[in-house]
Amino acid sequence: xxxxxxxxxLRRTLQRDLTDVEVACFDNLWSEHCSYRSTRPxxxxxxxxxxxxxxxxxxxxxxxxxxxxxxxxxGMESHNHPSYVDPFDGAATGVGGxxxxxxxxxxxxxxxxxxxxxxxxxxEKNRYLFEHVVSGIGDxxxxxxxxxxxxDLGFDPCYAGNPLVNVVCVGTVHPDxxxxxxxKKPGTxxxxxxxxxxxxxxxxxxxxxxxxxxxxxxxDRPSVQVGDPFTEKLLIEAILxxxxxxxxxxxxxxxxxxxxxxxxxxxSTFGAVIHADRVHLRETGMTAREIMxxxxxxxxxxxxxxxxxxxxxxxxxxxxxxxxxIGEVIAEPRYVVTFHGETVAxxxxxxxxxxxxxxxxxxxxxxxxTAFVRPATPVKELALRVLAHPDxxxxxxxxxxxxxxxxxxxxxxxxxxxxxxxxxxxxxxxxGCNPRHIYLKPYEGTANTVIENASNLACVGAEPLCIVNCxxxxxxxxxxxxxxxxxxxxGLGDMARTMGIPIVGGNVSLYNESDEFNTQIKPTPSIGMxxxxxxxxxxxxxxxxxxxxxxxxxxxxxGGSVLDxxxxxxxxxxxxxxPAVVAVVRDLGRSGVVTAATDLxxxxxxxxxxxxxxxSRVELAGDPLExxxxxxxxxxxxxxxxxxxxxxxxxxxxxxxVGGDALTVAWDGxxxxxxxxxxxxxxxxxxxxxxx
Amino acid sequence: xxxxxxxxxxxxxxxxxxxVLAEVCGVETDLVWYKDGLQQPYxxxxxxxxxxxxDYLRAGAIAARTxxxxxxxxxxxxxxxxxxxCNGAQIGSEAGLVPGTFTLNAYPKFISRHVHLRVENDTSxxxxxxxxxxxxxxxxxxxxxxxxxxxxxxETLNREGRVAFRFCDEEGQVTxxxxxxxxxxxITGILGGSACNVMVMMPxxxxxxxxxxGSDAGIRIFNSMITHIxxxx
Numbered sequence: 001x002x003x004x005x006x007x008x009x010l011r012r013t014l015q016r017d018l019t020d021v022e023v024a025c026f027d028n029l030w031s032e033h034c035s036y037r038s039t040r041p042x043x044x045x046x047x048x049x050x051x052x053x054x055x056x057x058x059x060x061x062x063x064x065x066x067x068x069x070x071x072x073x074x075g076m077e078s079h080n081h082p083s084y085v086d087p088f089d090g091a092a093t094g095v096g097g098x099x100x101x102x103x104x105x106x107x108x109x110x111x112x113x114x115x116x117x118x119x120x121x122x123x124e125k126n127r128y129l130f131e132h133v134v135s136g137i138g139d140x141x142x143x144x145x146x147x148x149x150x151x152d153l154g155f156d157p158c159y160a161g162n163p164l165v166n167v168v169c170v171g172t173v174h175p176d177x178x179x180x181x182x183x184k185k186p187g188t189x190x191x192x193x194x195x196x197x198x199x200x201x202x203x204x205x206x207x208x209x210x211x212x213x214x215x216x217x218x219x220d221r222p223s224v225q226v227g228d229p230f231t232e233k234l235l236i237e238a239i240l241x242x243x244x245x246x247x248x249x250x251x252x253x254x255x256x257x258x259x260x261x262x263x264x265x266x267x268s269t270f271g272a273v274i275h276a277d278r279v280h281l282r283e284t285g286m287t288a289r290e291i292m293x294x295x296x297x298x299x300x301x302x303x304x305x306x307x308x309x310x311x312x313x314x315x316x317x318x319x320x321x322x323x324x325x326i327g328e329v330i331a332e333p334r335y336v337v338t339f340h341g342e343t344v345a346x347x348x349x350x351x352x353x354x355x356x357x358x359x360x361x362x363x364x365x366x367x368x369x370t371a372f373v374r375p376a377t378p379v380k381e382l383a384l385r386v387l388a389h390p391d392x393x394x395x396x397x398x399x400x401x402x403x404x405x406x407x408x409x410x411x412x413x414x415x416x417x418x419x420x421x422x423x424x425x426x427x428x429x430x431x432g433c434n435p436r437h438i439y440l441k442p443y444e445g446t447a448n449t450v451i452e453n454a455s456n457l458a459c460v461g462a463e464p465l466c467i468v469n470c471x472x473x474x475x476x477x478x479x480x481x482x483x484x485x486x487x488x489x490x491g492l493g494d495m496a497r498t499m500g501i502p503i504v505g506g507n508v509s510l511y512n513e514s515d516e517f518n519t520q521i522k523p524t525p526s527i528g529m530x531x532x533x534x535x536x537x538x539x540x541x542x543x544x545x546x547x548x549x550x551x552x553x554x555x556x557x558x559g560g561s562v563l564d565x566x567x568x569x570x571x572x573x574x575x576x577x578x579p580a581v582v583a584v585v586r587d588l589g590r591s592g593v594v595t596a597a598t599d600l601x602x603x604x605x606x607x608x609x610x611x612x613x614x615x616s617r618v619e620l621a622g623d624p625l626e627x628x629x630x631x632x633x634x635x636x637x638x639x640x641x642x643x644x645x646x647x648x649x650x651x652x653x654x655x656x657x658v659g660g661d662a663l664t665v666a667w668d669g670x671x672x673x674x675x676x677x678x679x680x681x682x683x684x685x686x687x688x689x690x691x692x
Numbered sequence: 693x694x695x696x697x698x699x700x701x702x703x704x705x706x707x708x709x710x711x712v713l714a715e716v717c718g719v720e721t722d723l724v725w726y727k728d729g730l731q732q733p734y735x736x737x738x739x740x741x742x743x744x745x746x747d748y749l750r751a752g753a754i755a756a757r758t759x760x761x762x763x764x765x766x767x768x769x770x771x772x773x774x775x776x777x778c779n780g781a782q783i784g785s786e787a788g789l790v791p792g793t794f795t796l797n798a799y800p801k802f803i804s805r806h807v808h809l810r811v812e813n814d815t816s817x818x819x820x821x822x823x824x825x826x827x828x829x830x831x832x833x834x835x836x837x838x839x840x841x842x843x844x845x846x847e848t849l850n851r852e853g854r855v856a857f858r859f860c861d862e863e864g865q866v867t868x869x870x871x872x873x874x875x876x877x878x879i880t881g882i883l884g885g886s887a888c889n890v891m892v893m894m895p896x897x898x899x900x901x902x903x904x905x906g907s908d909a910g911i912r913i914f915n916s917m918i919t920h921i922x923x924x925x
Contacts, residue, residue: 138802142833143743145704230702230746318727320701401802403833405899406741408708411906421904536904691799 002027006357013351021260021289021337021345028257028293029264030356032510037359038476039508042486046493050502052465060101060181060253062504063173064466066532070423071175073107076168076468076528078509082225083136083165087129091136091165092227096297098169099146100253103236104300106179106243107171110407111420112141113431114167115152115470115526119160119517121390121689126155129163131690136227137167138401143229144236148402149410149418152432155390156565158522161514166470166507168431168528172422179243181252182269183303186331188249190263190272191309193316193323194235194299196282197259200225202293231298234319239300241315247308254299260292262301263327264335268353273336274327276344288339303329363486364479369440369559372571379624380672383606383665385566386629387674387682390689392562392603392610397687415539415611416598417456417531426533428462434602435522436560437631440573442484445560446491446525447576448633453529454499454582455599455636460539461589462531467496469506469527474513474520481520485510488525499579501529537589542596542613542639546658549643550605552581552635553651556626562603563629577634584649585636593645600635604628605655608637609663614679618656620667628665693921695721696734698764700755705741705777705898712898713738717914726755730763735921736773737764739780741833741896751794751836752782761787773817773917774890778834781882781892790884790892791849792841794834798874802835806906807872809880809895810860813853816883817920818891821912827864828909830900832872832880837894839875839882846876856891857881 002010002023010018010026018026032038048056054071055063061075079094099109114137119126141148146169183190242248252266263274276288282296304312309325316323330336335352337345348355375382386392395414404413409427412419417430430453438445454464469492476482496503512521542548558564558571588594598612606628609618620627638646639658646652662673674682695713699706706723713721724730730737744755755761761783768774768789776784782794797803806829811822822828841849849855858878861870871878873894884890897910 135801142802142804142835143702143704143746145742228746230743230748233702233704233743233746318725396805400805403802403804405804405831405833405896405905406704406708408711408899408902408905411904538906 002030006030009357019344021292022347024289024293025260025264025345025347025352029261029352032508033256034261035356036508037356038361038510040358042489045490046503047497048502048504053502053504054175055178055180057505060104062466062468063105063178064504065175066427067423067425069174071173071178072427072530073102073105073171073173073178074466074468074530075101075505076166076470077507078470078472079165080162080472080509080512083133084129084163087132088136089226091133092140093225093297094165094167095137095140096227096229096232097253097255098167099144099232100300102169102171103239104179104181104251104253105171105173106177106248106251107173108240109146109169109171109236110409111170111429112146112148112167113150113429113528114148115432117154117156117159117164117435117524119163120155120157123160126160127690133163133165134398134401140227140229142403144233145406147404147406147410149404149413149420150429150431152526153395153398154435156435156522158519161517161519162512162521164472164521164524166526168468170429170530179248179251181266182250183267183329184249186270186329188303188329189306189309189325190327190329191302191304191312191323192279192299192326193238193302194321195228195231195296196280196322197291197294197296198282199286199290199294200296202290225295225297227297234321235298235300238316238319238321242302242312247304247311249303252301254301258293258295264349264352266301267329267335268349271330271332271334271349272327273330273338276337276339278324278326280322280324288337288344292337361476361482362479363483365483366480369572370570372556372558373569375567375569380674382563382567383628383674384678384682386562386603386606387610387679388685389562389566390686392607393685394683394687397690411536412538416459417462419460419536419538421536426462426536428457428460428531428533430456431526431528433524433526434560435524436565437573438488438525439522440560442487442523443491444576445573446488447495448574449525449527450492450495450499450501451577451579451582451633452599452601453527457529457531458582458586459589459597459599460533460537461535461586462533463586464499464501464529464531466502466504467527467529468504469525470509471506472509472512472521472524472526475511484523488523492525495579540596542658544659546595546639546641547643547654548613548616548618548656548658549638549640549646549652550635550655551585551638551649551652554626554630554635555632557630557632561629561631574632581634588638594638594640596639598637600637601631604631605637610679610683612637613639613658614663615660615676616656616658617660617664620665624667693719693735693918695719695736695738696724696730697721697738697740698724698726698760700726700744700758702744702746703740703742703779705896709738709740709777709898712901713914716901716911717918719918726758726760729760730767734767736775736917737767739776739783741778741780744779744783747836752779752786755783756786768885768890771887771889773920775818775917776892777896777898778894781894782836784890784892789890790882791845792839792882794836794894795838795840796836797838803872804833805872806831807895808860808862808870809857810864810866812855812858813883816856816888816891818913818916819856820919821916825864827860827862829907830895830897830910832895834894838873839879841876849882854883854888855879855881856883857893
């Protein structure tokens, strides 16, 4: 609910009591989810501009030029709290929401990525959440025909009781023809298209800005929306057909805070009168407050000229969608709601959409790194345990549930970055972050996340175009979390500036804590990155006889590594890497002298070898633990026919050769071999656990 | 020569299939919204993949009862070609164009992966560009794709050469391990109609029609149809 202080401020400003509809509007629109009260000054520090950016943050999705005839619309959202309460529907509607954000730009949604973070798979509840979140994403994305081409998957005890479900959606639109979500002129009509409105999801925006109490599941179930992907698919085709004829002046998806949120933000360039009684409903007896705040899914609000209303209605009906003409844009900066002739809200629109006072939080640094304690376990056993950790193991149990090929654009997926053909070039996508590293070093860890995603793109020769982010954190009421959030955002912005990648949109999800498990999530500023390559390259493994080369220097950075996760060895988290190596590898990839490339991330060199050259022989130069398991950023494993391919590349060395009947690792006169069967068994761990 | 790709609410491979027919195969192809019906005689009708009516009730069940199906059944009776892909196959079986039905996968999850098929019939209008025993790589993407039919029906299909494709391994061996969804006798392509002029299949040939996407082994289905129409008018 609106805090006592906020309510007092509003009474003073308006010099009267608020109606219940007004209170409800402020409750939702002044929530963190809608107004970024805790993070606005911090978010302002991020670099958002670049020559390719046609529309930056602030609209439903950003627009970035891909070519003279094609722009991408890109957005990223979280649906964390609903996915804990009802994992299937929570995750499904998370997909639906971000797809409509892209659609509201007049763009056809073409790809999805899902960074997901769960508690460990030894607990039945975490397996349940994992299974149903994946099903929810799959059922929704598959049905609407938008391929899930990538994502991230992390497991850590901190997410028990608070899993994270983030979704990136990318669409395409002509660079001169995208829509925005701001009304263009007074006198126009506001037309609501799509599902009828019911009492589902009441108060979802304020629900999202709260931590989860023990009884969250039972008590909050009415706050979770249920998705209908069939209607969403009809909505996609209908809205695109309406946009195609050029009669849509502006367009907005109904998401958090329902019609109140969408109509007030959309009309904030002028003002609006909404007739709540004209909304098509699926339940009887709904009050104005319920109609304005309900988060029923699959609804869009369009601004059209009065003479075009009937035409829009006809297109909606072609697709069996309901619609209603629910209001008009007015010149006065007021947000007015009427219900059966009675005015139930009348508020200065600026106060509603941008008047929320900021919440300053106290910040206090912390230090969580511990000294490295060398595990006594034999190296081969450590290797198998690292490979079997679900952060490293094969993700086919997940990715097979997603239709990756619909729309005939997916060239390559599931490795480093996804490659989609787009016109005669490639759109390359990557997403994720490393929460364990970021927890230990919030600034460096988040900066390294930018490098890591750009590295994924470089492996297929692509240059970054833009970043979207989803800042998932615990409650900033704790000074340590507030500091963590600040450091993380600064690290993100600084590295994005250094690498010249604009951050064009994002979402903030705070209060990710669980009373039930007494946990706070580790900082999880997951990002989505889109890039372009002029040539379409498919990711492929190394070939028999190739030399294996390691680019970049390795340091004993074990803190937050997968080795740390399986042994508790501790150690320092990776320091800030030098991003210059990314462009070097990108050029190598483009020149065609390397047959395969992958960057080193979770699971270090060992995981990279398992992926790129599972049957090969490598010779380590130093400490085997450091060489195999450290997760220093800015490193790549590449395969090429001969060493001259890397002439002039700093800090590279030959570490082995592809071939043989196992993955053989030798150092200092000793060695071990992992047979293909052992490797397959370790990498199949997630599938084995989940397929019961 | 003119093809029709029928769009139901919830179809999502309609544009893909149109792209392959019109741009890759170069045949004139109309996208036909189901409410408009077949307004002219077509040489071939394709029922594309997707989730018509959101798979509500049963996959394909509602689409199979829309008025456009009367046009399509008439088209089939006239001996002209119908290809049902994925959801189109489910609609085809629900409409009685082939015997048997497609139900929930043995492992009851959606499954999207590249599989291998063995060509069992190389004389039909859909498979003449293959040789019997060819092994082709092609993607599947479905949750209700397990083909089931009573033993007598399967026996008839086998006897009459109406099995077009079976799931197999890379070497062409039809094994339980190479059966991704539990279909009876690994069957996933079924021929119907008096002159084998109907084929339904769960795999997506339109997704295996351009080498840049990983395989062009599926395009020979469309090419077989084009050849058949050229030869038989």
